Amino acid sequence: MRLSRYFLPVLKETPSEAQIVSHRLMLRAGMIRQQAAGIYSWLPLGFKVLRRIEQIVHEEQQRAGHIPLLMPTLQPADLWRESGRYEAYGEEMLRIKDRHKRDLLYGPTNEEMITDIFRSHVSSYKDLPLTLYHIQWKFRDEIRPRFGVMRGREFLMKDGYNFDLTYEDAMHAYNRHLVSYLRSYERMGLQAIPMRAESGPIGGDDTHEFLVLAETGESEVFYDSEITDLRFGDRAIDYDDVAQCRAVLEEFTSRYARTDDTHDAAAFEAQVPEERRRSARGIEVGQIFYFGTKYSEPMGATVVNDKGERVPVHMGSHGIGVSRLLGAIIEASHDENGIIWPEGVTPFHAGIVNLKQGDGAADAACESLYSALKAKGLDPLYDDREERAGAKFATMDLIGLPWRITVGPRGLKNGVVELTSRRTGESEELSADAAVDRLAQIYAPHL
Amino acid sequence: MRLSRYFLPVLKETPSEAQIVSHRLMLRAGMIRQQAAGIYSWLPLGFKVLRRIEQIVHEEQQRAGHIPLLMPTLQPADLWRESGRYEAYGEEMLRIKDRHKRDLLYGPTNEEMITDIFRSHVSSYKDLPLTLYHIQWKFRDEIRPRFGVMRGREFLMKDGYNFDLTYEDAMHAYNRHLVSYLRSYERMGLQAIPMRAESGPIGGDDTHEFLVLAETGESEVFYDSEITDLRFGDRAIDYDDVAQCRAVLEEFTSRYARTDDTHDAAAFEAQVPEERRRSARGIEVGQIFYFGTKYSEPMGATVVNDKGERVPVHMGSHGIGVSRLLGAIIEASHDENGIIWPEGVTPFHAGIVNLKQGDGAADAACESLYSALKAKGLDPLYDDREERAGAKFATMDLIGLPWRITVGPRGLKNGVVELTSRRTGESEELSADAAVDRLAQIYAPHL
Numbered sequence: 001m002r003l004s005r006y007f008l009p010v011l012k013e014t015p016s017e018a019q020i021v022s023h024r025l026m027l028r029a030g031m032i033r034q035q036a037a038g039i040y041s042w043l044p045l046g047f048k049v050l051r052r053i054e055q056i057v058h059e060e061q062q063r064a065g066h067i068p069l070l071m072p073t074l075q076p077a078d079l080w081r082e083s084g085r086y087e088a089y090g091e092e093m094l095r096i097k098d099r100h101k102r103d104l105l106y107g108p109t110n111e112e113m114i115t116d117i118f119r120s121h122v123s124s125y126k127d128l129p130l131t132l133y134h135i136q137w138k139f140r141d142e143i144r145p146r147f148g149v150m151r152g153r154e155f156l157m158k159d160g161y162n163f164d165l166t167y168e169d170a171m172h173a174y175n176r177h178l179v180s181y182l183r184s185y186e187r188m189g190l191q192a193i194p195m196r197a198e199s200g201p202i203g204g205d206d207t208h209e210f211l212v213l214a215e216t217g218e219s220e221v222f223y224d225s226e227i228t229d230l231r232f233g234d235r236a237i238d239y240d241d242v243a244q245c246r247a248v249l250e251e252f253t254s255r256y257a258r259t260d261d262t263h264d265a266a267a268f269e270a271q272v273p274e275e276r277r278r279s280a281r282g283i284e285v286g287q288i289f290y291f292g293t294k295y296s297e298p299m300g301a302t303v304v305n306d307k308g309e310r311v312p313v314h315m316g317s318h319g320i321g322v323s324r325l326l327g328a329i330i331e332a333s334h335d336e337n338g339i340i341w342p343e344g345v346t347p348f349h350a351g352i353v354n355l356k357q358g359d360g361a362a363d364a365a366c367e368s369l370y371s372a373l374k375a376k377g378l379d380p381l382y383d384d385r386e387e388r389a390g391a392k393f394a395t396m397d398l399i400g401l402p403w404r405i406t407v408g409p410r411g412l413k414n415g416v417v418e419l420t421s422r423r424t425g426e427s428e429e430l431s432a433d434a435a436v437d438r439l440a441q442i443y444a445p446h447l
Numbered sequence: 448m449r450l451s452r453y454f455l456p457v458l459k460e461t462p463s464e465a466q467i468v469s470h471r472l473m474l475r476a477g478m479i480r481q482q483a484a485g486i487y488s489w490l491p492l493g494f495k496v497l498r499r500i501e502q503i504v505h506e507e508q509q510r511a512g513h514i515p516l517l518m519p520t521l522q523p524a525d526l527w528r529e530s531g532r533y534e535a536y537g538e539e540m541l542r543i544k545d546r547h548k549r550d551l552l553y554g555p556t557n558e559e560m561i562t563d564i565f566r567s568h569v570s571s572y573k574d575l576p577l578t579l580y581h582i583q584w585k586f587r588d589e590i591r592p593r594f595g596v597m598r599g600r601e602f603l604m605k606d607g608y609n610f611d612l613t614y615e616d617a618m619h620a621y622n623r624h625l626v627s628y629l630r631s632y633e634r635m636g637l638q639a640i641p642m643r644a645e646s647g648p649i650g651g652d653d654t655h656e657f658l659v660l661a662e663t664g665e666s667e668v669f670y671d672s673e674i675t676d677l678r679f680g681d682r683a684i685d686y687d688d689v690a691q692c693r694a695v696l697e698e699f700t701s702r703y704a705r706t707d708d709t710h711d712a713a714a715f716e717a718q719v720p721e722e723r724r725r726s727a728r729g730i731e732v733g734q735i736f737y738f739g740t741k742y743s744e745p746m747g748a749t750v751v752n753d754k755g756e757r758v759p760v761h762m763g764s765h766g767i768g769v770s771r772l773l774g775a776i777i778e779a780s781h782d783e784n785g786i787i788w789p790e791g792v793t794p795f796h797a798g799i800v801n802l803k804q805g806d807g808a809a810d811a812a813c814e815s816l817y818s819a820l821k822a823k824g825l826d827p828l829y830d831d832r833e834e835r836a837g838a839k840f841a842t843m844d845l846i847g848l849p850w851r852i853t854v855g856p857r858g859l860k861n862g863v864v865e866l867t868s869r870r871t872g873e874s875e876e877l878s879a880d881a882a883v884d885r886l887a888q889i890y891a892p893h894l
Contacts, residue, residue: 007514007577009568033564035519035526036551041564042517044579050517067454070489070497072482072601073520073584074553079482091546096553098600099538099588104483106521106543117480117488121456130454132491137520137584141546153545154519 001348002370003383003395007044010395020216022330023148025339029399031326038145038153045399046326048347050156053325054135056187056344057158064180064239066131066160071113073137077103079112082299092140106139111295111317114161118313119301125165128303128313131173133160135322147216150283150327158320163296163313165305170290170314174206175245177288177318181210182232182252184320185285187446189342190329192285193227194253198261206290206316209259211282214331221282223257224272234445259284283328290316339400340422344446348381349373350439351396355408357386365407369417369432376440377447397422403442405435448795449817450830450842454491457842467663469777470595472786476846478773485592485600492846493773495794497603500772501582503634503791504605511627511686513578513607518560520584524550526559529746539587553586558742558764561608565760566748572612575750575760578620580607582769594663597730597774605767610743610760612752617737617761621653622692624735624765628657629679629699631767632732634893636789637776639732640674641699645708653737653763656706658729661778668729670704671719681892706731730775737763777847786847787869791893795828796820797886798843802855804833812854816864816879823887824894844869850889852882 009030017034018024026032031046042050058068074096080086086093086105094106107113114132122130135158145153162173178194185192190212197209211221213228230252238244256271258264259282268277295301296312305311321328333340341347350373354366366382373380381401383392389408396404406418406427416429419438430438456477465471473479478493489497505515521543527533533540533552541553554560561579569577582605592600609620625641632639637659644656658668660675677699685691703718705711706729715724742748743759752758768775780787788794797820801813813829820827828848830839836855843851853865853874863876866885877885 005512007516007568007574007579030568033567035560035563036521036523036549039519039521039523041519041560043564044514044516047515047517047581065452067491068494069454069491070494072486072488074483074486074586074601076483076486094543094545096541096543098541099590102483113482113488116482117490120480121454121477127454132454134494139521143546154521 001379001381003381004385006381008395008399009043010398018148020147020150020331021334022150022216022327025330025334025398026148026326029339032149038142038151040149040152040154045347049326049341049345050323052345052347053188053322054156056184057135057320057322060180060184060187061133061158061160063183064131064176066133066180068134069132070134070136071107071110071117073106073139074104075107075113077105079116080105083112083295084298085112092142094139094141107136108138108140109317109319110134110136110159111161112299115295115299115301115315118163119299122163123303125303125305128163128165129169129173131160131162131176133158133318148327149323151218152323155321156323158322160318162316162318163301164315165303165311165313167292167314170292170316171206172242172245174288174290174316175249176239177316178208178252179232179237179239179245179248181286181288181318181320182248185210186232187344188325188329189344190285190325190332191228193223193257193282195221195223195257195259195282196253196262197259197287208253208288209284210286211259212285212328212332213280214283214328215281216331217281217283219282219284220260220263220279221258222260222263222268222277222279224255225276225278227255227257283331284321285325285328286318286320288316288318290314334400337394338398341400341402343402343443346400346402348401349378349443350380350403350405351401352380352382353389353392353396353404353406354382354384355389355406357384359409361412362407362409365412365417365432369405369407369436372432372436373439376436378439378443403439448826448828450828451832453828455842455846456490457845465595467594467597467778468781469597469663469774472777472781472845473595473773476786479596485589485598487596487599487601492794496773496788496792497770499792499794500635500769501603503631504582504767504769507627507631507634508580508605508607510630511578511623513580513627515581516579517581518554518557518564518583520553520586521551522554522560524552526563527552530559530742531745532559539589541586541588554583555585555587556764556766557581557606558608559746562742562746562748562762565610566746569610570750572750572752575610575612576616576620578607578609578623580605580765595774596770598665599770602768603770605769607765609763609765610748611762612750612758612760614739614761617739617763618653619689619692621735621737621763622696623686624763625655625699626679626684626686626692626695628733628735628765628767629695632657633679634791635772635776636791637732637772637779638675640670640704640729642668642670642704642706642729643700643709644706644734655700655735656731657733658706659732659775659779660727661730661775662728663778664728664730666729666731667707667710667726668705669707669710669715669724669726671702672723672725674702674704730778731768732772732775733765733767735763735765737761781847784841785845788847788849790849790890793847793849795848796825796890797827797850797852798848799827799829800836800839800843800851800853801829801831802836802853804831806856808859809854809856812859812864812879816852816854816883819879819883820886823883825886825890850886
């Protein structure tokens with residue numbers, strides 16, 4: 001993309017309404033615009049990151065064998081009356097009447113609807129196991145929306161639901177989700193720690209939240225410092241292998257790690273040596289639940305088992321806060337000059353800064369670099385505006401592209417451009433070809 | 448995807464509520480499920496096609512230089528009060544009150560919001576031309592939703608908005624949209640004819656609708672039969688070239704083609720020789736509008752021009768009915784056995800039918816074919832169920848994959864599999880390798 005033709009409305013001033021850094025930076029970088037309390041437009045740069053995150057979630061869910069579909073944003077109230085949650089959900093549920101005075105609601109989650117889909121179409125244990133998921137806009141009418149997309153009202157969530165014949169099968173689905181979530185977050189450049197948590201209004205016995213450590217987190221968390229050394233990395237995993245998935249769960253959840261809801265000071269002291277006890281703040285970016293037959297029983301989601309008996313299925317639900325992740329990533333990765341995107345989610349792979357727009361050699365070198373990067377499957381942002389170098393650098397720093405290539409007449413005389421890392425600030429002079437090769441290599445795991 | 452692990456709830460019986468063939472086939476093929484009147488879940492197969500169509504629209508819009516963003520589904524009523532449409536829109540607008548009794552609405556379209564975004568961030572003619580678009584769920588509270596996704600209440604639409612300094616620039620944007628729409632529909636295997644139309648509640652002077660001819664179309668259309676010979680094809684187009692885009696518009700709109708709203712029998716007779724006069728029914732799958740300063744004036748969307756004067760921008764809006772397109776494509780492409788997907792939008796590129804599941808040689812050949820197709824970047828559906836061949840064929844015909852590879856012990860003895868075209872029904876025996884190569888070649892333009 002050429003910046004002269006893009007729509008990137010960066011703000012010079014820091015908006016006064018934003019209390020936390022990710023909200024400030026998303027506004028300043030022209031990523032979002034508030035349209036009503038807790039309701040945002042995703043401007044082009046924000047939309048690009050949202051799509052990259054969504055894409056990672058899709059890929060990792062499908063790798064785990066989970067099947068995508070798409071449920072609508074609006075739901076009939078009757079489904080929620082069946083489960084008993086229509087009255088129970090309270091004022092966070094946005095209730096709507098259509099022109100025929102029928103009760104609808106804007107879905108805050110989809111247990112009822114997916115259970116309805118299941119019971120209408122599945123009747124034999126032979127069709128299990130089954131995990132269906134979607135990535136769809138949800139609405140929760142928060143009384144005080146704030147922190148930008150971190151606590152918005154209209155938000156994008158991936159929610160997945162497993163249907164299994166037995167408790168054991170459902171626990172395998174639970175573990176599979178844990179593994180796929182670890183992979184997803186790592187691809188986004190995040191460390192998200194599974195912590196034992198309370199189940200909240202969805203209900204459930206076994207549940208872990210995934211928390212990203214950040215000063216602005218809404219939850220206080222307590223954990224064994226050894227946990228932060230764990231990485232899933234690029235190990236191979238067979239999602240059908242029960243023991244393998246369980247081993248990952250055990251590796252990542254055997255050490256003490258809890259949110260304040262479930263924190264037990266005595267257990268913390270008993271289990272963790274003092275020098276490894278940590279308390280910090282965390283941002284919740286996902287949660288996995290096993291809730292058994294809580295919905296399948298009242299809603300009649302049953303299958304016939306191999307003995308010919310009709311039994312309710314074991315279910316769980318598993319969520320990733322897709323839109324909220326943008327805020328979480330920025331909270332975890334920024335400096336005083338702006339955002340620092342991890343390579344896995346950056347809106348553009350590299351910025352090209354032309355130090356002297358209008359100079360024949362500089363323009364030609366930038367054009368050729370731009371084409372060469374695109375030919376490698378990379379997505380560059382070329383700042384071709386007639387602006388001072390300082391202003392161009394400030395924009396690139398603010399919007400946080402991990403790599404910048406600076407092209408100017410002086411370097412070109414020596415046959416070099418400058419490649420700069422946003423994270424370290426380190427620069428290196430090298431030929432344009434070498435810069436392209438380097439970036440292709442850096443991004444190979446992400447393409 | 449292996450069918451044994453997929454969720455494809457095909458129906459044996461034809462649902463009685465469905466009045467038109469696309470609705471019947473989408474229900475029978477397990478593509479959608481109605482959740483409330485005019486509100487559908489997109490089951491896995493339907494969701495896949497929806498995504499393919501969405502992807503084509505994204506690619507063609509970006510090729511034309513249009514910039515994606517994403518506006519929320521809910522909008523504040525105040526924006527619509529500014530334009531005067533809040534009261535005017537009538538009962539099709541779904542009006543909502545949140546917990547603080549603030550008026551929201553589920554967006555039926557986005558002229559107001561995009562104009563608000565524009566006026567907040569753009570103030571100079573130097574930032575023009577600009578075309579922003581999104582693909583987002585909309586809601587129109589139809590009094591009598593019907594025909595499945597063809598006339599749903601919650602529906603997915605691409606809506607784009609151009610902002611230009613002058614009428615001439617805006618007309619170039621109009622032409623650019625026309626070209627990009629022709630390309631998009633052709634990639635989906637559709638012929639959609641631009642026809643002069645009425646503007647409806649969005650308002651506007653210049654407007655064309657794109658219609659797919661089909662017996663079940665909601666509009667009566669009148670046209671010169673020469674129009675159906677026109678193809679955009681794979682010609683190169685420079686979207687910045689004003690004359691080139693205008694020439695395409697002229698080529699595709701100079702012959703008589705109108706919907707019943709604008710039909711003029713006298714003009715039809717005067718302009719079209721009798722043997723070329725046609726009347727038929729059509730399904731509207733898109734519309735382009737130029738409406739000048741209808742929104743920019745009341746809402747204050749102005750820029751400073753090169754003389755230092757503040758002037759309202761010229762705008763247009765341009766829509767493609769993404770979810771409705773699934774219905775339109777099926778109406779235009781099916782037979783008595785089911786859907787016939789065009790290659791550009793098919794949910795899976797080919798079906799593999801194993802005639803003898805459990806037979807060592809047949810299973811191995813299918814597995815190897817499955818891997819070979821995936822290695823070519825193709826997305827096969829392997830029917831690995833223990834089912835009769837007839838049932839497997841019926842399912843493949845119903846869900847409409849354009850190509851089927853049939854693998855059985857007898858063919859394997861002769862070193863061949865069978866490649867069958869869904870459209871023609873013609874089969875050919877060839878080696879598995881040759882079948883893979885043939886499919887890779889067929890799909891090369893679509894990958």
